[in-house]
Amino acid sequence: MKLHSPAFEKALRCGVKGAVRSSRELKKEFRNANKYRRRIRSAGFIRFCVSFLLAGAVWSAAAKTGHPATALAVIGLWSLALVFVSARNLLVTLFRANDLWTLFLLPVSESTIFRWEFQRFFRGSLFVLGDLIAGFGALALFLEFPSAKWILVPAIAALSWATVLALAALCAARWPKFPYERVYASLVLSGFVIVMAMRIVGPFLLTFLDPAAPALNLLLPTAWGPSLFQLSLPNGNWRTIVLLLPIGLVLCTARSSLALLRGKYQFHEVTTAEARDLLPGGDAEAAVQDLDRIPSAPARAGLTVIEDFVQSRQFLTPEPWQQKGRFEKWLWQWLSPRERTLAEFAFPKGFSITRPWWIILRNFMWMAVLGFAAGLAGQQVEYWVFGIGFFLIFSLTGAQILGNGVAFQFRFNNGVNIPFYAGFPVGFRELSRVLFKCSLIQLPLLVPLTTISAGLIAQLAGAGFAFGILPGFKAAFLICASRLILVALAFSSGTNDTAGFHVRTVFLVVLIIGAGLFFVILGAGGLFLPHPWIAWVLWVLALLDAYIFFRIYGWFYHAYRFDLMKIQVR
């Protein structure tokens, strides 16, 4: 779809090309502007490598188990992850695209803008098709398909891709408030950890997946498409063709999902209620409560109330957290006055600990009850309930332990995005210290959670509850230490070394990747190595690695190796 006439575009393109060719200065500017294109191309290359990762995983699953169904389950699970990723991408592209507000100002109909944005999403989703072709291709290669059967690879990949897109559209249309961003972040992090610790985690995952593969291929909607691949196998069950029916039903939902999403593009006047005054509490609140009794008028404080509030210096008193809960109170007492200011800066609405941990505990209890109840139906079902439960609980825990508040949120400013903290005299170490304290105060809550969780996982794996206690205990400290790495990375938003090749840039990239890898490898060794002393030493080294990374990164930050702004990629 084009938003303008092709003839106009052609004429414009020719005109611009002619102008660029005729001027040396414009040629130089053109090359610089093309940096964006190169960046996009490199992102495409990385995505291409991810497709090969799936191909490798499929090949490995088929080779190690000898069961094509297990390899197909890997593709099904990968597709499930892609449903969440695609739903998030669809929502971002349709409702948060950079060009959206400009397009709405142009004399272009809403349905055209919708088609335009959807088309962009669709183009991006071709990488999903690439993943699936790579996955099925790897399996076909492993099974030594004759050339005639290879036609099935693109056909089933296309069908599976269409299913993923239909499910993504369904999720985005029906459950737009689902925390896709959080699931996306958890998936990326889990994927990174699995890839890094493949030697340790891989065999465990495979023993878990192999017996469950047939059930998974039947239950997961994203595995229905891949299951059709079994038709091509010599001993394939022809009844699998029945899966075309539910696939058809899923594909049929796409029409209504898109209609629902398109409906949100229809112009309607947004009328919001007049903002009420944000009352700081105390006398001012009491004075205004009377006004609140008039139902049609928003609460307003009178000038005298405001003047008294300012004059009495009440407005300068930081809003304390201690009333919220015991942990918040302890944290507040632990922070110095300057740190309290920074904590209020990062978490202007207060930093909640008690309530989120109650939610985590409640979910944990639900997971345990449901998991053990599912155990009555079968061990495989029990594994899956616990697997999904742990994923959700640790996503919540990660967000709670590693949350940065608003400190690193980007604000658009004159063509670039600038992190919020950069607008104020806020130091690298002092803000990091506050955020680290926010994580550390939750350690007494995190340690029991990880210890019991690891014990449960060990119990489910047949190693006994006691086997998981020590790794669980150590994992809590590693999660807290990872905060040092993540907070350091949050401080920069891009390097300023754009003018050419610099040895220090290579050093920096090696440092980031190397220290991150070391942390994961040392941490995994510290958790899983059977020799106790070596495991303890590796665990301590992993903690040290996080601290050293933080200090070295801080040095680069202070030495102006990073711009504190991100240019929007067009």
Add this chain to the structure above:
Amino acid sequence: MRALDHVSLQIEPGQIVSLLGPNGAGKTTLIRCLAGIAAPDKGEVYFDEQEFRRDRLDLRSRIYMVADFPFLFWDQSVLRNIAMILRLYEADGPEAEDRVLGLLREFDLMPLALRPVNSLSRGQAYKVGMVSMLAADRELWLLDEPFASGMDPQGIDAFKRHARDAAKRGRTILYSTQLLDVAERFSDRVCLIHKGEIRAFDTLEHLRSQAQDKDNVLEGMFRQLREGNS
């Protein structure tokens, strides 16, 4: 392409300096470099004869930058924003309340003091940034296009008055603008940037003495830039 190239200038305390230049000349980049947001590939910034680095919080807290969209907590009230910023700059000492009260009245923000910033207009939100800056009263003020911020004439007038008083007290004000007549009337020195290079940095009197058209000095300089381009 360099946003800034061979930029070298020394600004004395107690001066109001206007940064002028065509769009994309590098004015905002220069302001961001001075505030420590943009990192120069080469060169140093000195503040009060000391090298300005990101770890020098003592120096950073002596500078206040008001960006074209001020850095504010959009879902918090005007007063809470001001209070948090004052505490960040450790400028919440005695008499802060009188300063804030006076500024709220001057900028016509008193009735809006408890309103969330996201319910204000662009000009009003800019005024919140302005009041925070004036209440914090730092030594160096960096402002990006304050006269194109949507502030009403009353707000602009109050800013100018405070800036002049502050300059007398030794504060330094550096602001970017496209309004040549404002720059001519409201600056001690003018810095003209073009394609990342400083083309002129001088007092208006001196520039006037060298110019052919003494009434429209800056306009003449811009014209020369344009002719040089073509």
